[in-house]
Amino acid sequence: xxxxxxxxxxxxxxxxxxxxxxxxxxxxxxxxxxxxxxxxxxxxxxxxxxxxxxxxxxxxxxxxxxxxxxxxxxxxxxxxxxxxxxxxxxxxxxxxxxxxxxxxxxxxxxxxxxxxxxxxxxxxxxxxxxxxxxxxxxxxxxxxxxxxxxxxxxxxxxxxxxxxxxxxxxxxxxxxxxxxxxxxxxxxxxxxxxxxxxxxxxxxxxxxxxxxxxxxxxxxxxxxxxxxxxxxxxxxxxxxxxxxxxxxxxxxxxxxxxxxxxxxxxxxxxxxxxxxxxxxxxxxxxxxxxxxxxxxxxxxxxxxxxxxxxxxxxxxxxxxx
Numbered sequence: 001x002x003x004x005x006x007x008x009x010x011x012x013x014x015x016x017x018x019x020x021x022x023x024x025x026x027x028x029x030x031x032x033x034x035x036x037x038x039x040x041x042x043x044x045x046x047x048x049x050x051x052x053x054x055x056x057x058x059x060x061x062x063x064x065x066x067x068x069x070x071x072x073x074x075x076x077x078x079x080x081x082x083x084x085x086x087x088x089x090x091x092x093x094x095x096x097x098x099x100x101x102x103x104x105x106x107x108x109x110x111x112x113x114x115x116x117x118x119x120x121x122x123x124x125x126x127x128x129x130x131x132x133x134x135x136x137x138x139x140x141x142x143x144x145x146x147x148x149x150x151x152x153x154x155x156x157x158x159x160x161x162x163x164x165x166x167x168x169x170x171x172x173x174x175x176x177x178x179x180x181x182x183x184x185x186x187x188x189x190x191x192x193x194x195x196x197x198x199x200x201x202x203x204x205x206x207x208x209x210x211x212x213x214x215x216x217x218x219x220x221x222x223x224x225x226x227x228x229x230x231x232x233x234x235x236x237x238x239x240x241x242x243x244x245x246x247x248x249x250x251x252x253x254x255x256x257x258x259x260x261x262x263x264x265x266x267x268x269x270x271x272x273x274x275x276x277x278x279x280x281x282x283x284x285x286x287x288x289x290x291x292x293x294x295x296x297x298x299x300x301x302x303x304x305x306x307x308x309x310x311x312x313x314x315x316x317x318x319x320x321x
Contacts, residue, residue: 090134
């Protein structure tokens, strides 16, 4: 898709050199959260243990469920991890953490050597941190999914998360407000320096992948609420920087006219931004603004809709087969 010479984007740029291209935003956020070797090993060990408990035999799975019910655990089962779905790791860890003590007791009852893994404080410190941080990452990932998310909405979520990462870093050096599992596990006596380093790496990765993203804050604001733009010259400069065909003069005059239109402002307050630009803004009165808006609104921020449609189609074929 993104191959330098033979990919679809490269071929389209031969016909339109000014084509704006970028990687799927959802995939970018996943790449940002790549685990270090030590954390990856702990994650791998936990996933193997969970899959062992959950899928090695129906008898063992049944025994586990009965044991958890007997001890009145928060959950009576573990989620099965699937390597294909990145989100499943976070969900599995969330479920596992709530019943980790009961699982350890079950393994000890089986006289399994795997019980020692759950009694290793350093391992469990890392598991607590991964469960917390992946919960935050999963929250971002879910925000980015959906059929009607424009690239502006996706980037707003990403930029918000970048600011949250700074809060998370400070929180790990404070009272763990946003890391309840870490707080429960370390109880004020753990070394969280490696967790801070991990968040630092996340901040760096997000910065590398998104700070130079082609759609800036002025254009995002233009789509989401053009009535909040206060500097029309800065706005037109941003537009002409990204779209070489745009003309600063008409853009400035049309923006002033649009912001002065009381009826349009009232309509904007009663609908979503996409409907406003597509149906309510006149192409005759605001041709340049409308063209810019259409260019931005028709950008695909992620491949989620395509992948989701393909998955649904494949499921239909399997069901009918």
